[in-house]
Structures are given as C-alpha cells and as structure tokens.
Amino acid sequence: MLAEIIAVGSEMLTPHRQDTNSLYLTAGLNDLGVSVAFKTIVGDNRKHLVSAIRIALSRADIVLLSGGLGPTEDDLTRECLAEVLHLKLHRSDAILESLRQRFSARNIAMSPNNAKQADVLDGATILPNAAGSAPGQWLDIHYEGNRKLVALLPGPPKELKPLFDAECKPRLAAALPGNHLARRILRMALIPESQVDERTAPIYQQFPDVETTILAGHAEIQLHFVCVKPTLAEAEARVDDVLDLVAREMGDAIFSFNGESLEEIVLLMLGVRGHTLSIAESCTGGWLGERLTAIPNSSRVFLGGAIAYSDRSKTALADVPSYLLTEHGAVSDQVARALAEGIRRRIGSTLALGITGIAGPAITTGPDATKPVGLVYIALTNGEDTQVKQFRITGDRDRVRLWATQYALEILRHYLQ
C-alpha cells in the first residue's frame, strides 16, 4: 500500500513556511505498515490543486490532503476533490448548526462565507474536528477501477493531529490488511556517522526484514529500526533482536534506547544517583541551562547556574579569581575548572559543570588573542575531584555552541554511569 500526502496552501510555496503536518501523518501511516511514496505541496490554485489530486489518485492507494478547508475563497480542497471524483457537494445541516453554536459561544456573528465549511462530498463520512471549525472528510471509493482511501484534514497542526489520530487512523487500520509495525530508536552522541555505520552495518544487514536508518545531525546519531509483520509480537521480536546485537557492539556510546533526549537521560541519571547539578556557562551563554530546563521537573536535580559571559560575571557569580583570567585567559583549563568549582560552592550542588570557549568570531585582544575559534574547555567537579577536557570543535558559531553543550552532557553522563 502506497500513500501520498498533499499539503495545500500558497504560504508553503514561499521561502518562509514549510509543511510539517506530513511528518506527523507519515509516522501514523508507518505505524500501520504504509509507506509514503510522494509528498506534494501545492498552492491555493484551483487548476493546480485539481491536477495534483488527479495525479495522486492515479499513483497512490491512500491520499491524505491537509489544508484548504477554511471559509475563504482561497479554500478550495473540497471543491477540487469533488471535481476530480465527479461528486457533488451538499451542505450539511448538522455542521451548519455546530458552526453557528461555535460562533455564538464566542459572541461573534457568523459571516455567510463560513457556511462553506459545511459542504460535504456526496458519500463522504464527516470527521468531527474538536479543535476547530472545519471538519475533516473520509472517502472509501473506487477511482479508475482501484480502491482509494482519501481523507481531507484541516491545515492547522493543532486540529489535524487529534483529528487524524481519533478519526482517520482507526479507519485506515480497519481498511488495511493486518500489518503491525514495531519501531525502536537508538541515540548516540559525539561519534562519527561513518564509524557507527562501519560497526553496525554487518549486524543490521543480517536483518533484511528490519528497515534500518541512520540519521546524523544536531550533534548526535540516531539508528531507527522498523519492522512490519502480521502480528505485533513478531515485529517487536525482530526489532529487539537487531537492537540487542547493535547495543552490544556500540556499548555505552548509546545514551538512549527509547528515543529519549540526552538531557532527559542525564536528568534521570542525576535523580537516580541522588545528585544535584549547577552549571557555569561562558561561550554557550545559557544554552545548556535552556536545554536542561526545557524538560519538565528538571528543577528536582538542576539547581541553576551562571551565564558567565564577561570576566566580571565569572568573578561575581562563580568566584573565578581575577589573576586566572589575566594569566591564563578566560578560555583556559584553569578558568573552566574555577567556573565549575566556584559555582558548585556557591549553589551547593553535589556536581557542577564549567564551560568556556571561543564560539567565534576570534578574540583579538588579551591573553586569549592567540587561541583558535572552536577551542572549548569543559570541567566537571564533584567537590573532591575536578576533570577538565579540551575540545577543538569545527564549524560556525552555532555549531561550536551546540557541540559544547553536547560534550558537557556526555561528560556528565559518562561520570554518572
């Protein structure tokens, strides 16, 4: 079974907006053992949309359309699908009534063009939209002699996602032959993709029925294993088999077996080990703090820290002695150590990290003037021992900063293991 996803909306043909619904829909289709063969993005243009729908119906078994269900003249998805399928639209009294209630609950007069949202293709099932005014529609039809499953879904992700899960996915599952999909995700940081592939390919290639994908980016490598079988137990067993062998090969380079992020794992381990953490960040400027505090309940183990961006703030917030800054420069083994030790004493956490480096542009005066962009020192202290590591990170300012936060989290994870 092949699927095509059509995202409708002229804004997605500008340099500023992108379709993201298709990622969510793809995950849902994959869960049912269905692959996506094509994605098409088309504007609010009758001729173009009719042509895109016609092509999709001729090459895919399942066609999901998102967007173009609103009340304006630009919203053409219903009309265009009706044209291609030679179906008529009828105005649904039930939808009209719920639209009226929606508007009166908000004390707004319903403008006449809103009634358009009550237009339903003959033979379509209405899919209620709990989060918005435009309902979805579902068609199980024949087109050029073949069975096609077609869904019209609203464009806003907050409406599309719950509607797809509640109304569309169960109908797809009921219409499809018994396919069950198991998926596992391994995540690794700070290891080259080529090395991961070299070491794991001989393993995963022995599992031709498991689809293995290596994704690299954002300072980590992900290995995705997906298997489709007639029963869930069979699919899970195969995925677990390859996962066990790969895990044995890659050892503790793997930080997560179920898709959790590195910061989630580190926070979890801090809690399990009864530790608390504080940080002092120079070149990363708060990014490590932001990553940790993006996780709900991080306050149980993360106590806070210093954005020690200037010499003055290093001294004032983390008690870095000024002579270290003058003698060794802010970007030095000694200052990384002093940042970690100073912030730990100040905040009273059991562990602390200190990060200092040159994200770029190069520093042109003082003791750091000779040091290269990308030089980063990271210190971890438990109050008794402090370890400092030096890194040379390549790439632009953003990459140096991201990788510095990633190295800091990895140092902490290895310490906690």
Added chain:
Amino acid sequence: MLAEIIAVGSEMLTPHRQDTNSLYLTAGLNDLGVSVAFKTIVGDNRKHLVSAIRIALSRADIVLLSGGLGPTEDDLTRECLAEVLHLKLHRSDAILESLRQRFSARNIAMSPNNAKQADVLDGATILPNAAGSAPGQWLDIHYEGNRKLVALLPGPPKELKPLFDAECKPRLAAALPGNHLARRILRMALIPESQVDERTAPIYQQFPDVETTILAGHAEIQLHFVCVKPTLAEAEARVDDVLDLVAREMGDAIFSFNGESLEEIVLLMLGVRGHTLSIAESCTGGWLGERLTAIPNSSRVFLGGAIAYSDRSKTALADVPSYLLTEHGAVSDQVARALAEGIRRRIGSTLALGITGIAGPAITTGPDATKPVGLVYIALTNGEDTQVKQFRITGDRDRVRLWATQYALEILRHYLQ
C-alpha cells in the same frame, strides 16, 4: 514563469527528515520574479522519480531537482532525467579527474562506483560543486514543444546553496525576461495577528501590485511585502510606499524594518545608548541568555547573568533575600524585582532584567502552590527605578518560556526607545 522543485531522497519520506533546500531555492527564484507552483518530494525509486520528473516538465517552465547525485545505487536522478528526456549519459573525463584528485588529497582510494558521479547528460552544462564531489548540471531544452530550464543540484544544503547562487541563479537570470523583485520585511512582537491585519489591510489592499503576506509564529508577527517590476527602482519604490504607510499605522509595535531579529535590535540599541545588560532568569532557564549570546559580538553589551532556577540559586547568585521567597513565593512581583536589582549590583551592568514564572507543571507546595501555570513576572531596573510587569501566558511549557523571553526583550526595547 512557474517553477517546480523536486526533492529526491527516501529519508525525506520518513517522519524524521524534511526537505529544507526548497525554502532556499524558493527565495532565489522569487528574487528573479519566479513563483514556485509545486513542490514534490519523492524517494530513491526509479519508477517514482521518472514519473515525478515527467509531471514536473509537463506543468512547470523551470524544474529544480535536488539530491540523488551521489555515488550509490540509490542515486538515480541523472539516470531518471536522461530517461524522461531520451538523452544519453556520457562519462566526463574532467569530472573523473577532479574526483580522483579529491580522493587522493584525502589519501583515500576512490571506489569504482564513485565514477558514476562523472556521468553527464548529453547537452548539459556542468555546474562545478566547490563544496562536494557531485557537480550540478544545467539544461536549457525543449520538452513537448516548450522551453524548459532544468537544474540538477546536490542534496546537502552546504553544497546546494553556494552552487545554486554561483552557477544556477545567474543562468536563470540570463534566461528570464527582465524581472526585478524588491522585498521588505516588518517584524512585530506581542500583538495579535488579527489586530495587525485589521489595521494594515486597508493600507496594503491599495497596493495590488505588492504581494503582502502576514506570518504569525514564534511570538511575533511578520509582514512581508514583495513587488516585481521591470526595473529594481520601480519595485523598490512601490514596496517602500506601502511600508511607510504601514509603519505610520503600527508605530513602535514594529521592532525591525529589515528582517533583523528582536535580540539583534535590542543589542544594537543597548550599544547605541551606551548601556550594558545583565539578566537573572528563573522559568526561562537560560533561554534569554542563549538568544542574546547567539548573536556574534553580543559580549560588547551583554555581561552575563544568573540561571536562578532554585531558591538557593536566587539567593546565591542574585542576592534575593530568603524572606521574600518565603513570604511571597519565588513567582512574585517582589522576587522579579529582587532578581533584577540583585544581578545588576552583582555584575555592575547599567540595566538588568529579572524573570520569574511558572512554565508548568503547576507548583504544588509552598507559597506558589495557588498560582496558575503561565503566570510570569518580568522586572527591568536601571539602578534607580525598577518596573515590574505581570503576564498571563497561555499554552504549553515551551510557549510560556518563549513568550517570557520575548516579553523581556520587548520591555527592554520600549525602555531604550
């Protein structure tokens, strides 16, 4: 002139990866007065790719293909385009030689399948790729009686972008009738989209030859004005006319007239006014620091701050008196004020911001237990006066945190104006 962009690669049909090249290519095409009518994403599948290319050539004047130019069996773009156009491929000695040099410079043996990257469609112009091994190709041909401009571009963005700018865009410009495009972007924060539309629509609707787009998201509203005319001067004059009128209407809700981000503008204004800044962030956990320090040379005016995530760190880093925390709770007018005043004294900046709030989940014990998720206090002090504002931000944890950083920057911008 209509364009279609085809992104080739099975990874972009998974839930994990998305085509982003098309945004860059769209901006480049728009600069030349060309609109994108369709985007297609297709996997590394010969039949599907041939069909996608055939459809694109039948409905668009310009077809840009990205990806599928690598050395593996999965890389099929060259072969598929040759099939559709009934053209032969020939192996280019010049490309072969440059591939060999590339490999020997890296001390790697060139594997035989790499030679495939030297295959060129008969009649195509080779577009040198300075950043990678696969060169692009350019065809100016007739297909079904109509002229078509076709470019094959490498998939990795770091290769595609410079190659498109240096080799492809000038060829497109030379082949197209004289179109010149002017674009201006207005950015506003913390104002509802409906209000922006209500106030500006009567203005921009008087300029039917200027394409106006309102984009909302990430706690800001952008207004894009684009105009295409036979000369650049004409296009710029029209865009400037509508911009002036809209700017008069929206006044200082506008923070940027040339696309700069809010943090860039605030850093610029701090410098111009001779100010320095420190911050103490509780619920935003370092995000404001991250945003400020993401901008190169922010260290000229941003001195640093505290991630005052726990009570202990509020006291230890920003000298918040403990009795304030006990009496009023960490999420209070008083603590926001104390955070700003405390960090300013500590760091010695001229200005300071303090942020405290509940990003979620709700706090269940202590003096903040009765306060709602989304409650945020932001204080700005200059050492003499301190203003504190209370906000109720709706949405999830991420949204509350993002909007809190945005409000803080807006408070600072209005103070500096």
